[in-house]
Amino acid sequence: MSEHEYVPKSKAAKWFNDRLPLLTLGAHLTDYPTPKNLNYWWTFGGILTFCLITQIVTGIVLAMHYVAHADLAFASVEHIMRDVNYGWLIRYIHSNGASMFFLAVYIHIFRSLFYGSYKSPREVIWIIGLMIYLLMMAAAFMGYVLPWGQMSFWGATVITNLFSAIPLVGDSITTWLWGAYSVDNPTLNRFFSLHYLIPFLILGLVVLHIWALHVPGNNNPVGIDIKKPSKDTVPFHPYITVKDAFALLVFMIIFAGFVFFTPNVLGHSDNYIPANPLVTPAHIVPEWYLLPFYAILRSVPDKLGGVILMFSAIFILFVLPWLDTSKVRSAVFRPIYRQFFWILVIDVLMLGYVGAMPAEGIYLVLARVGTIYYFLHFIVVMPVVGYLEKTDPIPMSISEPVLTGGSEPSLARKVNDKV
């Protein structure tokens, strides 16, 4: 991206850089031209990188004290909490870190939905991001199983049983996943192995995610391409790094608030009861970040149908760049889509709420309405609104709304012009 070929100053650095151009990469990352109008919704990429590193570091430390055996796991977690020096702190950072990770990723995803960051030419960034999101859910689910409490055990039972809905081979697949005839010690062992593996897969995908981002460059709040790099962009360092650092500090204050003041508020008290294969807790719920999908699963009165719909809710996002027919990226200039966007936000929050409630009465009705809207939004609203909507005039360049000092662009063009 940098306009000049980078040449290291010292002779030794030049010698090394000629053989492995790491310094060129570093210079590219430092100078990377970034749209100067990025707002704070764009700071979550950096925050998510911080979350991933936090989870990896605390996870490696926890693995030094944890024992992945059905008879010992629960006690070893209590051992971490009571005996290991600062074990309570490291475990609370890790368990609350998972929640903070999902909080940040949901903001990041909805940012992309609002500003059209998934649209051409950034489809591959979006798809890699969704793969990261899927792996995050797998890692979080398996991590939740490791303490081997009641919620661990029964959460694992319910989720692995989803695969038993597959016709003909379903039961063989669940037995294969378990390595036993129920969730048991072999299941715990392999979940620990995979829970340790997945963060590094995510790290690899994050590298690809950023690589793919650096090809077209960042989207931005007005959603138009960069016209003149010298006028429309600033170097990543120090302008964006400082802004990211400030947002990260605010994020860490909230994170620390959970860790030090309410470390168990996002967990479930039943997980402090050791796993018992004979008794199912009266009210089992997944972690908060999976609740909308759980609500979709339970809204269908048919086992296979519920499972298919739940997975569809995630996989439909992969084709989103092709379901959205609008030529304008940013919802700032899309008066109709903008309203549907907020309906979707409310819809997902509502699904999350009813996912935590018993599946009966009004909650079941709300779950069904919410599920129907969720799919309508992507299958009907996005293609149709993109086609019919009369968008607002978009500015000529990123600099224009800034330099003219108003939201009314003086050099506004019709949307039909080439964006």
Next chain:
Amino acid sequence: MSKEEKKVNRRDFLFTASYTVGAVGVGAVIWPMIDQMNPDKAQQALATTEVDISSIEPGKSITVLWRGKPVFLKRRTSAEIAEARAVKLDDLPDPQKDEDRVKEGKDEWLVMLGVCTHLGCVPLKDKGDFNGWFCPCHGSHYDVSGRIRKGPAPTNMEIPKFEFVDSNTIKIG
């Protein structure tokens, strides 16, 4: 081979043969990697459990662990058996006669996996709309024969393979 067809030369043969042998080799390595995740010999060794049933009063039930799963052993009263047999098959989502779920001549003994066929939770006894079991996870109702009556579960609770070793002992598995 006719002369009109594209001539197959030695190199094509070598490519095809190499890919084939390579694919077999890769498959031979992948299969052990997949199969190692299936239940091991230690798990399979736990495949049978013997249960003493002499202390169970009519109308009462016990739960035992078999292959890591709960098994309900219920000694039913004659009223309960009559109730289970009075149900019309048309009323059942997964039609099955009560007679087919018990051993002949031992009609009072219902032996079944205490696992909801929806997503694997353990149903609670003496609950639900049909005097049988109720699954707290997603609201499936089972009758006194363990048959699904209402809710998301697709099938009746499963009857494991079992036999009466003598009048006081049941062997499951």
